[in-house]
Amino acid sequence: MKIGIFGTGGVGQALGSRLQSLGHFVMLGAREATNEKAAAWVAKHGGGAGTFADAAAHGELLINATMGSASLDVLTQAGDRFLAGKVLIDVTNPLDFSKGAPPSLSIVNTDSLGERIQRAFPELRVVKTLNTVNAAVMADPARIAGGDHSLFLSGNDPEAKLIVRGLLGELGWKDLIDLGDITTARGPEMYLALWVRLWGGLHTADFNIKVVR
């Protein structure tokens, strides 16, 4: 599948590399088409690089792997005409480092970044997922406990969630829990407040939670 990823940081590169290795054709999108991190990534992993609009135009499926604080601006730059009707996997968290570490959230409790993106781009089919683990675990869940742990999906469009389930399955995700519509993104986003403290307590970011029932 042709996949456009917004963001050239650790998350975009990790997901992009894994998806390339699985046979997808990934384009990393950045503010400038000449982004050096994206060029270095393409030299190593193949795929393509371009502006946010290039990545949006390229992708049959899109992944938002930008900083939470930049996401709405990035999607505006990508352009409505390239976004409309497409599935967007939103892996971001509205982390606020302005008050120091660990970060708090800039959107919280009665709203979420997932909802805000869906409201701003109503024709985009937003599926919030993957935001509850670090980049390495997102791209390769089997690196922990053989992949025996859980991931959450929030979104308004059942077909979009089915498509995303398929792609997550290719990455090795097994226990996918559908929380409901996009308002349920508040749950996995607010879980970050626990995640950052587990990170501190466990001295590793290589962990996840398994829902036991």
Next chain:
Amino acid sequence: MKIGIFGTGGVGQALGSRLQSLGHFVMLGAREATNEKAAAWVAKHGGGAGTFADAAAHGELLINATMGSASLDVLTQAGDRFLAGKVLIDVTNPLDFSKGAPPSLSIVNTDSLGERIQRAFPELRVVKTLNTVNAAVMADPARIAGGDHSLFLSGNDPEAKLIVRGLLGELGWKDLIDLGDITTARGPEMYLALWVRLWGGLHTADFNIKVVR
């Protein structure tokens, strides 16, 4: 051990019954000494019942199992002189049902109910724990997956956390993760936003999370 529990609802009763069965002497505290739920509980399980102050005076260790919105008022009623120097297990969540279901949180993000209690009663040795599971799982973690799932501790007093670890071990808790000081209570409290949505999605409250690393 003599244990005072504030609250006669499902959480107070479930923890009280289990602790009685383990040989502790529990007193349930309520607003009125004549609380009917507490009297019925004593008739069935032994132990005692009284006012919040009675329970505080009785307990070598205290458990806050009131509604989050009532907790500060309850502790004020219990009385500083009975609280000072004691360990308080705070199992409450600052749930706000005023905007409908699922609830949001009335204290969130840059503060927590655990911190607020610790600030209001500086001589109390507050340990936030057990708030991430329902009453039945709190009292008997083995009812799910043989108890193979995680629980978090937040608090400023290392000795208090050791005492609480001991009691949790008696209940059957195995994987206890110390998150750090009482400010880390923000993590497990904000996890409730995910918990309430998992509850909706799983159609049961009999679940917990296991931290996999």
